[in-house]
Amino acid sequence: MYINMNHEFLKDIETTKDIIIPKDPLERVIGHDEIIEFVKIAAKQRRNLLLVGPPGIGKSLIAQAISFHLTEPNEEITVVHNPERPERPFVEIKTRKEMESEKIDLRKAEGDIVNAIEVPEPVAERLGFRCVHCGDYNSAYQSICSNCGGDKFSHINARRKHLGDLLGMFEMNSGPISIPQERVTTTRVKNGKEEVVIYERIDGDKIKILGQDALEKRRELVDEKPKNVVVPIDRKLFIQATGASETELLGDVRHDPYGGHPDLGTQPYERVVPGAIHEAHEGVLFIDEIVHIAGLQRYILSAMQDKVFPIIGRNPQSAGSSVKVENVPCDFIFVGACNIRDIQYILPPLRSRIQGEGYEILMKTTMDDTEENAAKLAQFVAQEIEMDGKIPHATRGAVELLIEEARKRARIIDDKRDSLTLRLRDLGGVIRMAGDIAVMKQDDFIREKHMNFAINNAISIEDQIIKRYSSFENALQKDLSSAQSMGNGKSNSHENVDRSYM
Structure with a gap:
């Protein structure tokens, strides 16, 4: 019997194997019920979002969930050869209905x-x-x-x-x-x-x-101009562009050593490569840590305003530098994410565009310590195990230990009592370590002993340094090789460190 944790409690399960994993990604988001309402609006009304909060609290999962609630793509984007000016290929946009009609015509041509x-x-x-x-x-x-x-x-x-x-x-x-x-x-x-x-x-x-119809249709197909489908009709609606380079984000025209020579080279239309902003057309463009691509924010703003953006050759030494495809569609929902300290580095006009056509949302880092939320954490454990695919399910006792760790982290990190942490990526690391130990011990389930070990050992390098040396200063003083220590004479203090290596 499988249990829906939106209606049941932790005491109702024996292991996480009993828990139903929701098909809707929005129902897999833990602890952000109020935010989910805005996300549903963003999906239906095609609104932009800026999600602000620390890493590991579900920003990317929310962005993916928006794409799950969008309708299927309706347009295919094709770059078509321009025989008069090959360096200026045409853009052709076909709707799904038009493509279905073409398929019928093609079947006629097949006889x-x-x-x-x-x-x-x-x-x-x-x-x-x-x-x-x-x-x-x-x-x-x-x-x-x-x-x-x-x-x-x-x-x-x-x-x-x-x-x-x-x-x-x-x-x-x-x-x-x-x-x-x-x-x-x-x-x-x-x-x-x-x-x-x-x-x-x-x-x-x-x-x-x-027959005559089929022969005429074949003749039309032969006479069609050469083309290159750059954004197919059947595609993903969630495009992750975190840390993308300029060419990855905006597109490019590949270099041809023969310079597009009609006999030896590759024609310009064949070398056009779409960027993430074009691939996200009718879908979601997600950029986490948006300040890391500060120099490209103005291009994103331009694409959001115009809903089209040209694809050009971006390398001046490339044979594609003279190629330009105008008005390539890029009508996407933009979802950006950053930490609180980085808000100041987001381009003000970009923020204004998001505010004018969407929502800015401050993510929560904790949720109330209730039976309902404990059940949601148990669902989170089941989701992580299913996503990993290499570790066994966990017993209720093991889940209870993880929930206790969630209370502790809410108290220590966020100074919140009677709360559970929502920094779930870190808890995911604990679950995986516990699962790996269970696999090595050939256990069928993650048990309390495995979870205890993981809780005590799946800690950040900073916490490991403090645990071993009591402070960063002590660690820096003692973290010298024996050769450096001998070369410095008697002391391991900062005054004896050779600054030429720093």
């Missing part, structure tokens, strides 16, 4: 597939399915009829020699044939009109019929 008995008898004879002597149908590659033993093609060769090929396009002087024709071209009357029709043998025992 109808039928059996040999469904085509005119002379055609079936030319394609090698029907015996000219007895009228029996058999394999097209069988020159001797299995029914009467006659040569299926001798009569055809004789008739062709005197009359020519009225149906097919075989050479008159090609001599006798030992295999059937692959294709026969003739005419037929359809809807009171005579039209050209082609019968083509495929897959050995089937015939494809290409």
Whole structure:
């Protein structure tokens, strides 16, 4: 029996294996119920968000959850060759409906597939399915009829020699044939009109019929301009662009050592690479620690304002530097994230755009210590175990120990009593260490002894330094190699450290 922790409590489970993992990512977000309401609005109304708070409290999970609630993409973006000015390719936007219509047209161009008995008898004879002597149908590659033993093609060769090929396009002087024709071209009357029709043998025992509509559609497809799909219709709606470079964020045109030479090189339209802002079209563009790409914030602002952004060659030494594709769509929901101390480094016009078309949200770092929230932490444990995929589920006793650790961290880090920490990434590290120990001990579950070990050992390097040396100053004084200590004479103090190495 599986248990929904939104309606049950910790005492109702034996292990985290009993817990239902919600399919909706919004229901996997722990401790931010008020924020989730804004997130639902952002998804429905396509609003931008700025999430502010320390690392590891669920900012990226919230951004992904928005994309889960968006409708499927409706537009495909294609860069099309411009024969008059190859360095200025066109942009073509097709809707899902238009693409479905094209698929129908393409199926028309593919013709109808039928059996040999469904085509005119002379055609079936030319394609090698029907015996000219007895009228029996058999394999097209069988020159001797299995029914009467006659040569299926001798009569055809004789008739062709005197009359020519009225149906097919075989050479008159090609001599006798030992295999059937692959294709026969003739005419037929359809809807009171005579039209050209082609019968083509495929897959050995089937015939494809290409009527006037199919032939015209094929001609249109052949005449289409060369193109490069840069943003396909079937794509992810969540684009993570944290720490992206300029080319990764804004797109580029690849270098061609032959400079796009029509015979040797690659044409400019084929070398166009979209940026994250284009790939996020109709979806979510998420940038964590947005201040780390401070120099690119103005481009993000421009894309948010105009909903289009050009793709250009960004390397002046590249053959693609002269290529530019104008008005490439980039209508995305922007979700940025940062710490409190970094708010001041966000471009003011960008913040103004977010405030004018969205919400700025300060994330919580703790939640009340209630039975309901303890149950949500148990769900979090189950989610982490499922996401990791390499560790076993945890017993209720092990989960209770982790919840006690969550109380302790809320008290020590955030000075909050009767609370549970929401710095869940750190707790995720504890869960994984406990799981790894359980695996090494060949236990079926993460038990209290494994969780105890992880709680005591899955600590940051800063805490490890303080635990060992009592303070950073002591650690710095003592963290000298033996060679340095001997070279400095008698003391390990800062005064004897060789500053030339620093």
